Amino acid sequence: MGNLIKEWKPSNGLILESAALNAVKDLNNSLVAAGPGAGKTELLAQKACFLLETKSCVNPSKILAISFKKDAAVNLKDRIKLRLSKNLESRFISQTFDSFAKSILDRFLYALSEEIRPDPNYEIAANQNEIVRAFSKCGVNLYNNKIKKQYIDNLTKRRLENVSGIYKDVWDKLLKGDGDIKPTLSFQMISVLAIHVLETNPLILKSLRKTYSHVFLDEFQDTTRVQYALVKTCFHNSSTSITAVGDNRQRIMLWAGAKPDIFDSYKKDFNSQEYTLVMNHRSAPRFLEIQKTVNNYLQDVPFSPVANPKWTEDEGIAEIWYFKDSITEAEHIAERVTQLIHQQKITYRDICIVVKQSVQQFSDDIIGVLEKVNIQARNEAIFQDLLKEDIVLLILNTLKSALDVRDSDAWSFIWEAKVFFEGKSSTVNPFVIDEMRKQLKVMLRHVKTRLRKTTCQEELTILLMDIVDFYDVNKIRKHYPQYLQGQYINKLLEDLKEYLYQYYVSTNDWIAAIDSFQGNDSIPIMTIHKSKGLEFDVVFFVGFDDNSFWSFSKQEDEDICTFFVGLSRSKRYLYFTFSENRFGSIRTNSKISILYQMLEESGVVEVKYVDFD
Numbered sequence: 001m002g003n004l005i006k007e008w009k010p011s012n013g014l015i016l017e018s019a020a021l022n023a024v025k026d027l028n029n030s031l032v033a034a035g036p037g038a039g040k041t042e043l044l045a046q047k048a049c050f051l052l053e054t055k056s057c058v059n060p061s062k063i064l065a066i067s068f069k070k071d072a073a074v075n076l077k078d079r080i081k082l083r084l085s086k087n088l089e090s091r092f093i094s095q096t097f098d099s100f101a102k103s104i105l106d107r108f109l110y111a112l113s114e115e116i117r118p119d120p121n122y123e124i125a126a127n128q129n130e131i132v133r134a135f136s137k138c139g140v141n142l143y144n145n146k147i148k149k150q151y152i153d154n155l156t157k158r159r160l161e162n163v164s165g166i167y168k169d170v171w172d173k174l175l176k177g178d179g180d181i182k183p184t185l186s187f188q189m190i191s192v193l194a195i196h197v198l199e200t201n202p203l204i205l206k207s208l209r210k211t212y213s214h215v216f217l218d219e220f221q222d223t224t225r226v227q228y229a230l231v232k233t234c235f236h237n238s239s240t241s242i243t244a245v246g247d248n249r250q251r252i253m254l255w256a257g258a259k260p261d262i263f264d265s266y267k268k269d270f271n272s273q274e275y276t277l278v279m280n281h282r283s284a285p286r287f288l289e290i291q292k293t294v295n296n297y298l299q300d301v302p303f304s305p306v307a308n309p310k311w312t313e314d315e316g317i318a319e320i321w322y323f324k325d326s327i328t329e330a331e332h333i334a335e336r337v338t339q340l341i342h343q344q345k346i347t348y349r350d351i352c353i354v355v356k357q358s359v360q361q362f363s364d365d366i367i368g369v370l371e372k373v374n375i376q377a378r379n380e381a382i383f384q385d386l387l388k389e390d391i392v393l394l395i396l397n398t399l400k401s402a403l404d405v406r407d408s409d410a411w412s413f414i415w416e417a418k419v420f421f422e423g424k425s426s427t428v429n430p431f432v433i434d435e436m437r438k439q440l441k442v443m444l445r446h447v448k449t450r451l452r453k454t455t456c457q458e459e460l461t462i463l464l465m466d467i468v469d470f471y472d473v474n475k476i477r478k479h480y481p482q483y484l485q486g487q488y489i490n491k492l493l494e495d496l497k498e499y500l501y502q503y504y505v506s507t508n509d510w511i512a513a514i515d516s517f518q519g520n521d522s523i524p525i526m527t528i529h530k531s532k533g534l535e536f537d538v539v540f541f542v543g544f545d546d547n548s549f550w551s552f553s554k555q556e557d558e559d560i561c562t563f564f565v566g567l568s569r570s571k572r573y574l575y576f577t578f579s580e581n582r583f584g585s586i587r588t589n590s591k592i593s594i595l596y597q598m599l600e601e602s603g604v605v606e607v608k609y610v611d612f613d
């Protein structure tokens with residue numbers, strides 16, 4: 001093993017800076033703190049390869065990577081899939097925090113005593129309405145947002161055995177349901193229950209620790225108090241080694257309960273070694289000047305990121321555009337997008353429109369104007385998570401494979417899935433393989449014929465259900481445990497059908513509809529929060545005004561972090577837009593003048609007044 005470790009080289013010929021390489025090879029608890037684009041996520045992918053290839057993660061132990069967002073978890077898994085053989089890759093488990101907590105609860109639901117065991121068909125609280133109703137039924141009216149936040153936070157502040165009074169009553173109602181209140185759990189409540197399972201069942205805890213010899217925590221700066229408590233319950237004082245990566249300048253979830261002192265707590269509790277990275281592999285050098293300036297406003301710790309040598313020094317175009325009205329603004333964005341697509345050959349998916357608050361407010365104007373020049377854009381929030389769901393990918397690849405036999409990626413996807421569901425991953429028996437292939441091909445032929453005849457949503461629903469039946473819903477649930485509990489899988493199929501059919505109506509072609517649904521031909525519009533962890537050649541930061549940052553005076557630091565996250569998504573082009581008139585009212589930018597000041601101070605941002613006299 002010593003030699004394997006010594007001779008190990010990063011995959012894909014990537015060069016890691018020395019601190020990154022040391023962090024990869026560190027077998028104890030560690031914290032990697034680094035700015036945007038430093039390759040933190042990439043480092044985790046490399047570390048997974050290192051641990052598995054050098055047998056530092058000893059078979060049958062596994063690596064568990066926990067991310068915040070579904071697309072980050074899938075992204076990490078995809079990177080690993082490309083680099084490792086199947087048998088090694090299967091020992092890398094990538095989950096979101098929410099699905100990790102939920103999988104513990106769902107697997108060991110019956111390890112909880114009857115009194116605190118949720119109804120097995122509990123629903124996930126999509127918003128806080130059901131919780132508010134439960135409080136109301138217990139005589140507490142959560143009449144304003146402040147009170148609501150306080151009471152709902154309190155619900156998960158204590159260990160389950162210490163919950164009492166009104167909070168106990170609300171827990172009871174939500175665990176079991178009561179009349180018109182459905183059994184409903186928030187992910188915080190699920191984490192509290194998962195903690196209880198582990199604390200009261202030493203054998204389950206022991207087996208979890210044995211299963212995962214290594215754990216990765218991505219975007220660590222946004223870990224909440226309850227999530228950290230779960231991590232501690234799972235792995236504190238165990239032989240499992242943890243690698244946490246994060247950036248405290250990108251802490252944008254304080255409002256949602258992120259623990260502000262998470263880095264220090266973790267360093268102390270887990271006695272971890274800290275590594276600091278200095279490279280920025282994503283952004284053009286001029287953008288690093290903006291990042292440095294913003295850093296100086298946020299903290300005293302100096303920040304001197306170094307650009308990847310692939311860039312020349314003067315690369316990176318950053319501009320602020322001022323407009324009189326938002327229609328001219330949209331037209332101007334449309335014109336620049338057209339140029340970027342046609343002249344610079346930048347793809348739709350490499351352009352992003354980010355907003356601070358609600359996408360809906362901005363998207364209608366922009367989508368309408370872009371449509372006039374034949375450019376699609378869409379509110380990505382609806383699709384972002386749906387497109388990463390295993391069941392959605394399975395159905396889409398089945399449809400693609402049925403429609404186009406030459407689509408080898410789609411075929412490989414469904415072939416692997418079928419083999420996996422049938423538990424035949426290691427079979428070499430040619431008869432078994434032939435039989436499975438035949439079954440798949442027959443099914444695909446049927447699907448193709450039926451798609452041609454599909455003329456309404458109901459027919460599409462039945463077709464999708466038949467595809468699920470072909471693979472067998474029980475096998476799907478067994479292999480994708482996130483679908484084990486409740487009606488989640490049906491909700492996803494319903495959403496998939498709905499959007500796919502809409503695209504079919506507008507394209508009249510199933511392949512085009514799938515392509516559009518996957519967003520290959522449209523520009524995503526999203527909030528900064530949704531853009532976290534992503535990167536684009538071009539970023540338009542639209543509505544750079546006081547209204548977008550409406551609570552700036554109350555949460556200046558967090559809003560500066562949000563600003564920092566948004567601007568650091570861009571590789572080459574970065575545009576901030578301000579319009580004096582928007583949605584029939586006058587907009588100002590004086591309350592966020594400090595953000596404008598940072599851009600100016602960086603010395604790399606050009607200001608343009610469009611349609612001003």
Ligand SMILES: Nc1ncnc2c1ncn2[C@@H]1O[C@H](COP(=O)(O)OP(=O)(O)OP(=O)(O)O)[C@@H](O)[C@H]1O
Binds near residue numbers: 017037042043308532
């Ligand atoms: N060592 C490296 N050499 C070249 N490119 C790299 C290297 N590490 C990462 N990259 C590339 O740099 C970009 C940013 O990497 P990554 O997303 O891992 O950064 P990050 O630190 O997680 O960023 P953020 O915190 O902003 O989400 C990606 O395109 C990635 O492929």
